[in-house]
Amino acid sequence: MINLTINGQEHELDVPDDMPLLWALRDVVKLTGTKFGCGIAQCGACTVHLDGEATRSCVTPVAKAEGKAITTIEAMADDDVGQRVQQAWLELGVAQCGYCQGGQIMTATALLKENSNPDGAEIRDAMNGNLCRCGTYNRIEAAVARAAGMEDKS
Amino acid sequence: MSRLGDSVMLANVSRRHFLRGLAAGSAFVMAARWGLATAAEDADDPKYGADAMPGGWVDNPNVFIRIDEDGTVTITNHRAEMGQGIRTSLALVAADELGADWDRVEVEQADADQEKYGNQNTDGSRSMRHWYEPMRRAAAGARLMLERAAADQWGVPVDEVETRVHEVVHKNSDRKLGFGELARAARELDVPERDELELKADSQLRYIGRETGPVNGKLTNTDTRPPAIDGEDVVTGKARFGADVQMDNMLYAVIARPPALGAGIGSVDDSDAVKVRGVEKIVRLDGTGMPALFNPLGGVAVVANNTWAAIQGREALAIEWDLESAGDNAGYTSDDYRKMLEERAESPGKVIRESGDVEKALEEADKTVTATYYMPHMAQAPMEPPVAIVQFNGDSAEAWAPIQHPRATREGVAGALGLDLEKVTVHQTLLGGGFGRKSKPDFVIEAAMLAKQFEGRPVRVQWTREDDIHHAYFHAVSVDRLQAGLDKDGKATGWLHRTLSPSIGSLFAEDPKHKADFELGMGFNTMPFDIPAIRLENPEAAAHTRIGWFRAVYNLPHAWAIQSFAAEMAEAAGRDHRDYLLELLGESRQISPEEFKDGWNYGENPEVYPIDIGRMRAVVERATREANWDNKDRGERRGLGLAMHHSFVSYTAIVMDVEVNDDNEVIIHRADIAFDCGKAVNPERVRSQLEGACVMGIGIALQSEVSFRDGKAEQDNFDRYLIPRMENAPREVHVHLVDGGEDAPMGGVGEPGLPPVAPALCNAIYAATGKRIRRLPVGNQLG
Numbered sequence: 026m027i028n029l030t031i032n033g034q035e036h037e038l039d040v041p042d043d044m045p046l047l048w049a050l051r052d053v054v055k056l057t058g059t060k061f062g063c064g065i066a067q068c069g070a071c072t073v074h075l076d077g078e079a080t081r082s083c084v085t086p087v088a089k090a091e092g093k094a095i096t097t098i099e100a101m102a103d104d105d106v107g108q109r110v111q112q113a114w115l116e117l118g119v120a121q122c123g124y125c126q127g128g129q130i131m132t133a134t135a136l137l138k139e140n141s142n143p144d145g146a147e148i149r150d151a152m153n154g155n156l157c158r159c160g161t162y163n164r165i166e167a168a169v170a171r172a173a174g175m176e177d178k179s
Numbered sequence: 180m181s182r183l184g185d186s187v188m189l190a191n192v193s194r195r196h197f198l199r200g201l202a203a204g205s206a207f208v209m210a211a212r213w214g215l216a217t218a219a220e221d222a223d224d225p226k227y228g229a230d231a232m233p234g235g236w237v238d239n240p241n242v243f244i245r246i247d248e249d250g251t252v253t254i255t256n257h258r259a260e261m262g263q264g265i266r267t268s269l270a271l272v273a274a275d276e277l278g279a280d281w282d283r284v285e286v287e288q289a290d291a292d293q294e295k296y297g298n299q300n301t302d303g304s305r306s307m308r309h310w311y312e313p314m315r316r317a318a319a320g321a322r323l324m325l326e327r328a329a330a331d332q333w334g335v336p337v338d339e340v341e342t343r344v345h346e347v348v349h350k351n352s353d354r355k356l357g358f359g360e361l362a363r364a365a366r367e368l369d370v371p372e373r374d375e376l377e378l379k380a381d382s383q384l385r386y387i388g389r390e391t392g393p394v395n396g397k398l399t400n401t402d403t404r405p406p407a408i409d410g411e412d413v414v415t416g417k418a419r420f421g422a423d424v425q426m427d428n429m430l431y432a433v434i435a436r437p438p439a440l441g442a443g444i445g446s447v448d449d450s451d452a453v454k455v456r457g458v459e460k461i462v463r464l465d466g467t468g469m470p471a472l473f474n475p476l477g478g479v480a481v482v483a484n485n486t487w488a489a490i491q492g493r494e495a496l497a498i499e500w501d502l503e504s505a506g507d508n509a510g511y512t513s514d515d516y517r518k519m520l521e522e523r524a525e526s527p528g529k530v531i532r533e534s535g536d537v538e539k540a541l542e543e544a545d546k547t548v549t550a551t552y553y554m555p556h557m558a559q560a561p562m563e564p565p566v567a568i569v570q571f572n573g574d575s576a577e578a579w580a581p582i583q584h585p586r587a588t589r590e591g592v593a594g595a596l597g598l599d600l601e602k603v604t605v606h607q608t609l610l611g612g613g614f615g616r617k618s619k620p621d622f623v624i625e626a627a628m629l630a631k632q633f634e635g636r637p638v639r640v641q642w643t644r645e646d647d648i649h650h651a652y653f654h655a656v657s658v659d660r661l662q663a664g665l666d667k668d669g670k671a672t673g674w675l676h677r678t679l680s681p682s683i684g685s686l687f688a689e690d691p692k693h694k695a696d697f698e699l700g701m702g703f704n705t706m707p708f709d710i711p712a713i714r715l716e717n718p719e720a721a722a723h724t725r726i727g728w729f730r731a732v733y734n735l736p737h738a739w740a741i742q743s744f745a746a747e748m749a750e751a752a753g754r755d756h757r758d759y760l761l762e763l764l765g766e767s768r769q770i771s772p773e774e775f776k777d778g779w780n781y782g783e784n785p786e787v788y789p790i791d792i793g794r795m796r797a798v799v800e801r802a803t804r805e806a807n808w809d810n811k812d813r814g815e816r817r818g819l820g821l822a823m824h825h826s827f828v829s830y831t832a833i834v835m836d837v838e839v840n841d842d843n844e845v846i847i848h849r850a851d852i853a854f855d856c857g858k859a860v861n862p863e864r865v866r867s868q869l870e871g872a873c874v875m876g877i878g879i880a881l882q883s884e885v886s887f888r889d890g891k892a893e894q895d896n897f898d899r900y901l902i903p904r905m906e907n908a909p910r911e912v913h914v915h916l917v918d919g920g921e922d923a924p925m926g927g928v929g930e931p932g933l934p935p936v937a938p939a940l941c942n943a944i945y946a947a948t949g950k951r952i953r954r955l956p957v958g959n960q961l962g
Contacts, residue, residue, distance in 0.1 A: 040485075041456055048487040052431065057423035058416020060611070061486075062562050063644040067897035070562055098416035111414040118392040118405035118863055121871055122262030123413035124420055124562040124611025145910075152905045156897060158562045158612045159262045160874025161867070162908035167396065 027087045031056065032100040042088035047071045049087045050097065058098035058127045062156065069155030072128040073097050079135035098127035106172075107134045113172035121159035129155045133169045142173050227784035229309035232300070233586070234293035238313035239370060240321035242295060244273060246366075250345065250359030252279040257289035258310070259301035259583045260409070261561075261613035262871070263929045264864035267408045268307060269314055271861055275386040276318035276379055278342035279358065286408045291585030291605035299585045299607075302618050302728060303781065304827040304927025307860055311925060319376040321365075328364035329356050344385075392863040395913040405863040409609065421581030421608040422566045426637035429568070430459065432629055433489040433641055436478035436650050437500050439509045439890025440724050441469060445499035447479055452495040457488025461496070464628055471686050471725050473587055475625040476650060482629065486641050505890055511723035513556060513656060513887040520679045520720060521551055524660035528677055528718025529693055532704045532776045535712030540673025544664025548751045551660040552740040553954040554937075555884040558651035558892075559729050560902060563611020565622035565642040571630040575602040580623045581610035588620035595627040614875075615728030619652050648900050649892045652727025653885060655680040657736030658720075661744040664712075669752025671763060673712040678703050680736065681722035692719040694733065700779035702737035702826055702934065705772065707790055708745075709765030724887065730872075731933040734826040735879065738934030739941075739955065742822035746942040747951065756821050756942065757803045767793030781828050787924050788828045794855050794919050798832035799823050801853035801917050806834035811946075816840065817848070818946025822939035827927030829856040830919070833873070833935045835909070837943035843961040845881060845944065847909040854932065857923040859916050866914040869932040873912055876936020878903040881957045901956075 027038045029046075031054060038053050045064075050056045050073070059082055062070030066081040073082045074096040082090075101107030110133050113119075120126045129152065136143060136151040143151065148169045157165070229236040237243075245253040254270040266286050274284045289296050298309070322342050329347040330337040333354055340349050348355040381388075392398065392405035404410070412418035437443060449461040459482050466477025481492035502509040541547055567580035569592060576596050582588045585605055593603045610617055626640040642650075657680040664673035682698060684691040694703070694717050704715055729735070749759035769789035772780040780788060803809075803821060811819045816839050823832040836849040852869050859865045882901035886893045894900035941952040950961060 041487075044485075044487045048485060051422075052485040052487070055425050056416075057419075057425065060420075060563070061422065061641075062564075063897050064490075065644075065896050065898060068562065068644075102415050114414045115407070115410050116392075116398070116401075116404045118407060118410075118867060120262075120407070120410065120413045121264070121867060122260075122562070122610060122612045123409065123418050126413050127416045130414060149905050154904075156562065156902060156904060158560060158614070158875070158902060160871035160903065160908070162874055162903075162905040163870055163912050164393065164867070166905065166908075167393065 028091055029087065029095055030093070031095045032097060038087065040087060043086045046073065046082040046085045046087050046090045046095070050082060056097055056099055060124055060127060062125065067156070068125070069132060070125045070128040072131040072155065074131060074135060077135065077138060079132045098131055101130060101134060104134065106137050109175045110134050110137065110168070110172045113168040113175065117164050117168045117171060119161050119164040119168050121161055125155060125157045129157065129165055133165070133172065136169065137173055143169070227782060229298065229313065231782055232298035232309065234298040236309065236313040237295070237297040238316040238320070238373070240317045240324065241370060243314065243317045244277065244321045246321070246358050246362040248359050248362050250283055250357055251285055252277065252283055252358065253285045253287050255287050255289050257296035257299050258306045259299070259585070259607060259610055259613065261301070261583065261610035261617070263306070263868060264407070264861060265306045267406050268861040268864055269310055270408060271386045271406060272311055272314045273318040275384050276315045277322050278344060280345040281386060281406055283345060288607050290607065291589040293586045300587070301583045302615065304929040304931065308828070308925040308927060311860060315378055316373065316376055319378050320371050323371045323376065324365040324368045325358060325361045327368055328361045332356065332364065387860055388858065388862065390862045394866065396911065418609055420563050420611045421579065422563055422611065422641070424568050424579040424608060426568060426570070429637045429639055430482050430633055431484065431486045431489045431639050431641060432480045432482045433486070433493050433643060434464065434478045434480045434625060435493050435496055435498055436476045436646065437466065437505070438649070439502060439505040439511065440471065441505035441508050442890070443477065443501040443504045444479060445501040448497040452481055452492040455488055455492040455495055457485055458483045458492040462629060462632060464625065470688055473591055473619045473621050473624070475621050475628065480629055482633070482638070489641070490643065502890070508723045509890040511887050511890045516723070517553055517656065517658065520656070520658035521553070523718050524551055524658050524677050524679055526718065528716040530714060531699055531717050532713065532715040537673045537675050537712040537714040540712035541662060541664040541675065544672055545667040546665045546751055547662060548665065548748050549662045550744055550747055550953055551658060552743060554657045554736040554739055555886065555955060556656050557654040557729055557879065557883045558648045558885050558900060559614035559616035560647060560900065561610070561612025561614055561616055564644055564647040565617065566639065567623040567626040568637050568639045569623065569626040569630040570637040571596055571627070571634050573634055574598070576627065576630065577604045577606070578623055578627065579606045579608055580620070581608050581617055582620055582623060583610065583613045583618040584620060588623050591620045591624040592627040595624050596631055614730040615732070616651060618728055644897065645895045648885060648894050648896065651885070652686070652725045654729035654735065655683070655726045655733070659736055659740030661740060663744070663748050665748065665752055669754055671708065671710045671748060674708065674710045675714050676703070676706065676741070677716045677718055678737065679718050679720040680733065681720050681726045683726050683728065685722035685726055690722050692721050693717050696779045698733045700772070700777040700781070701733040702741065702824060703733070704775050704777050705790060705825070706741055707770070707792060707795060707825070708763040710763070723890070730875065731826060731930040734824065734930070734934040735937070738822065738824040739937045742824060742935060742938035743941055743953070746821070746945065757799065757808055760799060760821065760823065761796055764792050764795050767796055781927070783828055790825065791830070794830045794923065795823055795825060798830045798853040798855055798917055801915050802832040802834045802851050805853065805913060805915050806836065806849070806851040808834060816947050818943055820939045820941065820943025820946055822935035822942060824931070824934040826931045826934055828924070829854065829926030829928065829931040831931050831935050833939040835939045835943045837940060837947055839944060839947045839961055845957070845961070847877065847940070849911045849913070850909040851913050851915065852932065853915045853917050855917040855919040855923065856926040856928050856931070857919050858925050862916060865916065865928050868928050869914045870912050872932030873936055874903050874908050876933050877907050877940060880937035880940040880955060881907065884956050
């Protein structure tokens with residue numbers, strides 16, 4: 026049995042130790058906001074926070090997530106920074122198909138928690154691991170900057 | 180608006196059944212079924228646009244608009260949402276014409292039902308141009324029903340009432356009734372006749388054409404966010420894509436597919452696979468042979484109680500493939516194939532279009548320019564890999580899938596299960612990207628084949644990224660050889676273009692080895708330059724893998740070759756590229772596509788949609804002006820590149836400001852995109868499509884290639900099949916919407932931004948470095 030703390034809730038899962046957290050979240054816990062894109066940590070669609078750190082859940086065995094606070098996109102509306110990032114995303118109309126955007130928002134939120142006022146190069150560096158096939162990168166960059174600006178005002 | 184009034188087209192019932200009556204299997208029938216027929220094929224009674232699509236259009240308000248007694252307006256969207264924003268934009272059209280308050284509008288997704296909704300095949304950048312008018316009529320009909328219900332209630336003539344925002348008012352008194360209050364009575368009324376409808380004047384429109392969101396980096400209105408019906412769901416992780424459908428008691432399958440097209444299963448040892456925890460069954464799936472159509476490739480399915488177990492089970496399979504049955508395909512090596520095509524391009528081929536004496540022109544030229552360009556296979560690689568869920572219930576079935584072509588999906592599932600079409604329900608989910616890959620429902624049919632063996636249980640087939648890249652319907656490789664003659668002043672006197680690509684026609688019938696009308700019509704025979712002698716040829720090229728639609732399709736290689744070559748000609752002539760391109764285009768004029776031997780014209784009426792040189796010139800002039808082309812010196816190892824292309828009856832020009840740094844990395848400082856699609860219904864989504872196409876085009880230029888060795892795709896995942904990351908995007912992208920004029924008909928948006936990107940970028944690389952790129956992707960060619 027694997028014990029996971031996901032968005033503040035305890036879950037006991039009967040899954041093998043090596044099952045990637047991604048599939049445990051999606052197929053077992055039925056939290057589908059975290060997406061499968063590549064399975065080899067190349068695209069970032071599966072990004073979650075482990076103790077606040079942006080982590081690729083597709084290559085993180087569940088056993089390694091035990092004892093850590095797992096946070097997914099479903100909990101971002103309850104997070105001050107996450108909520109600002111979501112708001113900036115909507116104001117700038119970032120999403121096209123939207124499939125990668127949960128992962129983008131998770132990475133952006135982790136960035137802003139670490140660096141509340143990143144410059145363009147810092148944003149591009151932090152976001153470079155998250156692929157978007159629709160090509161929304163310019164708006165993502167602008168939205169991260171906008172969310173950071175909101176933080177300054179608050 | 181005059182076009183709306185004049186062309187109130189009655190749905191032609193006989194036409195709707197016409198295509199089904201023809202013998203199946205001919206290339207024309209297949210083309211017609213996917214909306215690719217040449218209008219002229221039905222010469223007696225040519226149909227164009229939405230009218231020519233299978234299933235046509237529907238404008239019945241009762242099909243698309245529902246008003247509840249609490250005032251909620253629910254608009255049904257029957258097109259595939261894959262990021263273009265159609266769920267929002269078509270709903271905006273209906274809401275505007277109806278007089279609904281956007282905040283009280285909801286959108287419901289239609290199931291696959293062509294008889295009820297009309298055509299649902301979402302490709303060809305057609306959704307808005309085909310459905311703008313029917314949706315406005317549907318909404319105008321609903322509005323008239325509300326107005327009649329109000330007039331009845333007040334006992335006044337209907338011309339004394341009018342609709343304002345979400346309510347109907349009596350003009351001669353203060354009386355008003357909300358949409359919700361009128362809903363029940365309006366529902367009882369007959370649907371108005373089409374000739375009773377009065378559409379709103381442009382001045383009365385509140386949503387259509389309104390700029391929202393960011394325009395070139397600046398918010399147009401900081402108080403409002405752009406309308407996005409799924410926006411909140413997307414940013415909170417609630418949006419439901421095909422991958423997110425959850426069912427009780429569901430089985431999860433992944434499939435090991437034959438490596439080469441046409442290969443079969445030799446032997447299977449599944450003794451280790453069945454031991455994997457969670458694996459329930461191993462199932463052999465037979466392929467369906469050639470032509471490939473939209474059918475599954477066959478293979479060995481591992482069915483489990485979760486995705487990870489299925490993936491692990493597949494890893495544990497030992498399969499020997501029967502490559503014999505793949506024939507030539509098992510020996511397909513794309514590098515050899517490229518060389519063969521390049522050699523063949525030196526000899527004449529089937530003549531597609533000819534005017535003047537090109538041999539004489541080349542012979543007498545003061546200077547000739549010759550170049551051969553190559554574009555490789557690419558995989559669409561939507562971020563959501565193919566995925567589908569099917570449940571078979573013995574005498575009926577239900578499917579959930581992210582699909583661009585609901586009708587083909589429904590037919591495919593019904594066929595696999597031996598059910599009548601009516602017994603199959605296909606639920607359309609959001610698509611996590613499509614780009615043409617999800618036009619083909621092979622992955623849904625796989626789920627149906629498996630579901631048949633697990634009656635009563637939903638079966639999900641999940642493609643991994645490796646599956647997606649190995650078994651795409653690949654963008655065709657293309658070799659384009661161009662030769663031009665210039666006179667002593669550098670003016671072009673002759674133009675010889677040979678294009679060689681396997682045809683998508685090879686999917687549907689015996690390999691035609693030549694491009695079909697709709698493939699040639701994507702920028703090859705529609706090449707617009709005003710040159711006295713022109714010959715366009717299409718030598719043979721056989722297909723050795725599944726060739727399919729990739730966003731913008733054959734426009735990609737055609738634009739890449741022609742627009743690169745125009746820059747090479749300007750260079751040879753010692754002229755400025757912009758000035759030379761405008762000279763090649765010649766005077767503003769409208770040309771019938773038929774004059775260019777293009778009987779397809781994206782399915783549109785050539786009289787309404789001529790090839791418009793004036794609109795081409797306008798986008799070139801706008802993009803270069805915005806990019807400050809007249810001061811184009813940008814310093815060391817930095818330069819501007821230009822390209823223009825018309826496709827999907829829209830016009831695009833791009834200027835890119837590009838630096839190649841000392842590490843030979845390509846940095847795109849700025850892109851200026853001028854775009855004319857006629858009326859922009861939802862300008863914010865038009866801009867987003869152009870921004871996204873720009874990024875995707877950068878990947879086509881710099882990174883993306885699927886190569887084959889011995890019949891097998893060599894790239895597995897995003898570590899080797901490279902697509903653009905944020906570092907590759909332009910530092911700034913500016914989209915300039917160009918007003919095509921009063922009479923400019925509505926054009927496509929999703930695809931036409933893509934073709935000119937790669938040539939503009941390669942032309943800029945040349946300006947920056949002097950290095951001419953003729954083979955894509957650029958990869959490490961810069962050193």
